[in-house]
Amino acid sequence: MAAWSERLAGIRGVLLDISGVLCDGDAGGGRPIPGSVEAVARLKQSRLKVRFCTNESQKSLRELVDTLQRLGFDISEGEVTAPAPATCRILRARGLRPHLLIPEGVRSEFHGIDTSNPNCVVLADAGEAFSFQNMNKAFRVLMGLDTPVLIALGKGRYYKEVSGLMLDVGAYVKALEYACGIEAEVVGKPSAQFFQSALQEMGVDAHQAIMIGDDIEGDIGGAQRCGMRALQVRTGKFRPSDEHHPQVKADGYVDNLAQAVDLLLKHTES
Amino acid sequence: MAAWSERLAGIRGVLLDISGVLCDGDAGGGRPIPGSVEAVARLKQSRLKVRFCTNESQKSLRELVDTLQRLGFDISEGEVTAPAPATCRILRARGLRPHLLIPEGVRSEFHGIDTSNPNCVVLADAGEAFSFQNMNKAFRVLMGLDTPVLIALGKGRYYKEVSGLMLDVGAYVKALEYACGIEAEVVGKPSAQFFQSALQEMGVDAHQAIMIGDDIEGDIGGAQRCGMRALQVRTGKFRPSDEHHPQVKADGYVDNLAQAVDLLLKHTES
Numbered sequence: 001m002a003a004w005s006e007r008l009a010g011i012r013g014v015l016l017d018i019s020g021v022l023c024d025g026d027a028g029g030g031r032p033i034p035g036s037v038e039a040v041a042r043l044k045q046s047r048l049k050v051r052f053c054t055n056e057s058q059k060s061l062r063e064l065v066d067t068l069q070r071l072g073f074d075i076s077e078g079e080v081t082a083p084a085p086a087t088c089r090i091l092r093a094r095g096l097r098p099h100l101l102i103p104e105g106v107r108s109e110f111h112g113i114d115t116s117n118p119n120c121v122v123l124a125d126a127g128e129a130f131s132f133q134n135m136n137k138a139f140r141v142l143m144g145l146d147t148p149v150l151i152a153l154g155k156g157r158y159y160k161e162v163s164g165l166m167l168d169v170g171a172y173v174k175a176l177e178y179a180c181g182i183e184a185e186v187v188g189k190p191s192a193q194f195f196q197s198a199l200q201e202m203g204v205d206a207h208q209a210i211m212i213g214d215d216i217e218g219d220i221g222g223a224q225r226c227g228m229r230a231l232q233v234r235t236g237k238f239r240p241s242d243e244h245h246p247q248v249k250a251d252g253y254v255d256n257l258a259q260a261v262d263l264l265l266k267h268t269e270s
Numbered sequence: 271m272a273a274w275s276e277r278l279a280g281i282r283g284v285l286l287d288i289s290g291v292l293c294d295g296d297a298g299g300g301r302p303i304p305g306s307v308e309a310v311a312r313l314k315q316s317r318l319k320v321r322f323c324t325n326e327s328q329k330s331l332r333e334l335v336d337t338l339q340r341l342g343f344d345i346s347e348g349e350v351t352a353p354a355p356a357t358c359r360i361l362r363a364r365g366l367r368p369h370l371l372i373p374e375g376v377r378s379e380f381h382g383i384d385t386s387n388p389n390c391v392v393l394a395d396a397g398e399a400f401s402f403q404n405m406n407k408a409f410r411v412l413m414g415l416d417t418p419v420l421i422a423l424g425k426g427r428y429y430k431e432v433s434g435l436m437l438d439v440g441a442y443v444k445a446l447e448y449a450c451g452i453e454a455e456v457v458g459k460p461s462a463q464f465f466q467s468a469l470q471e472m473g474v475d476a477h478q479a480i481m482i483g484d485d486i487e488g489d490i491g492g493a494q495r496c497g498m499r500a501l502q503v504r505t506g507k508f509r510p511s512d513e514h515h516p517q518v519k520a521d522g523y524v525d526n527l528a529q530a531v532d533l534l535l536k537h538t539e540s
Contacts, residue, residue: 130402131400131401133398140435157448157449158449167405167445171445174445174448176441177444179437179440181427
């Protein structure tokens with residue numbers, strides 16, 4: 001592999017995944033990954049632009065930011081690109097009335113959205129709410145539509161909580177896609193549109209931006225397909241086999257965010 | 271399409287799907303599809319051989335047959351090819367110790383199977399037991415194995431109960447396949463091995479056998495890939511769009527089992 005100075009040349013902006021990079025989540029709020037609080041602070045003090053790009057759909061943006069601030073992170077709502085607000089914009093623009101299969105925590109984001117007589121289904125990382133009954137209800141809504149529309153807030157396979165690996169929304173998206181014979185529209189990583197809006201909000205072009213994430217497909221593969229570079233951290237849901245993924249090769253693998261920031265500050269500030 | 275006499279020429283044996291062909295199931299036991307009780311009786315009185323071929327994995331074989339007998343059907347355990355007994359044979363032959371995500375009703379079929387320290391996951395049509403917690407447990411077992419083995423009792427998309435369409439085990443198989451990046455081994459329709467054992471048990475070659483089912487992919491497509499002919503009934507989970515399926519074309523579409531038996535007796539007994 002090329003030297004870090006070459007791999008990081010010209011970087012002006014950094015997109016940071018949250019879960020598995022900043023912290024390991026859990027029902028109680030999670031815990032910061034060692035060194036990440038300081039790494040974010042150092043990054044924000046540098047000349048690099050920073051934005052957070054998450055598929056988090058268990059909590060509202062307000063709650064997510066509150067939790068991260070309580071863990072010590074320097075972060076505000078305006079700095080986060082998240083799928084729920086993006087989904088609401090799509091629903092309004094297309095006159096869609098969703099049946100929502102989402103966790104209670106994120107319901108407030110959909111305040112004011114007409115959910116009567118649904119003509120689509122919106123799936124978020126509903127966790128315990130992915131009961132058979134709730135899944136079957138969503139399935140029946142889709143099967144009752146002439147043109148079934150399924151909107152997924154992300155398509156992650158799994159993530160890591162303190163207690164261990166957790167099935168992510170993508171598994172349940174696949175279940176409904178298969179049962180209904182349809183393909184979901186994904187709002188969130190790895191959708192190119194989602195990365196592009198994060199880049200636009202950061203004000204940096206793709207070729208000058210780097211994504212830092214723990215998901216080899218959603219973060220690394222997705223960002224690279226948009227023309228960005230991407231580093232995978234060996235925290236969160238990282239598994240050693242990711243470094244030998246058959247399709248995706250990160251621009252670098254680092255032990256954690258702290259090491260990524262060390263490298264970025266060393267090779268881009270000079 | 272060719273005349274029925276041509277399409278049914280040389281048929282000596284009939285495989286009958288159960289749910290959606292004989293009866294529409296529900297939690298309370300289901301109800302027979304009008305004309306099906308008599309149709310099975312007429313078929314069994316004819317010179318045609320008859321066998322039942324089901325992916326039913328919510329009930330034990332004993333319970334299933336009891337229920338059907340109560341509904342008036344002439345059926346016995348020895349006449350049914352079902353996935354749970356076939357799965358037990360596979361588990362024993364390969365020394366597999368399953369983590370079972372199955373409904374309570376079918377648990378007795380796995381009596382005597384070692385489930386300690388699991389080295390595979392077996393998924394049946396678990397219905398309400400497909401909670402997030404149970405799915406996540408199965409996911410974690412698979413992710414903890416060097417070579418994850420997932421055995422699915424069928425891969426149906428959905429079936430019809432009296433209350434409406436119900437998600438079938440296939441949706442949950444897809445969820446785990448995606449989350450773990452693996453492919454399940456299917457025991458049940460549309461697996462060729464499963465159809466072949468039903469044919470063997472009936473003692474009829476594929477080219478002289480016909481499948482009657484309500485599932486365009488699992489029943490019709492699966493049987494045809496084995497060299498059998500197949501009729502789709504317009505009962506159970508049948509949907510009008512099935513008659514324009516992009517890949518699968520049945521050898522005939524009939525309103526119900528009664529009509530299928532009328533045609534079979536008329537065109538094969540002469």
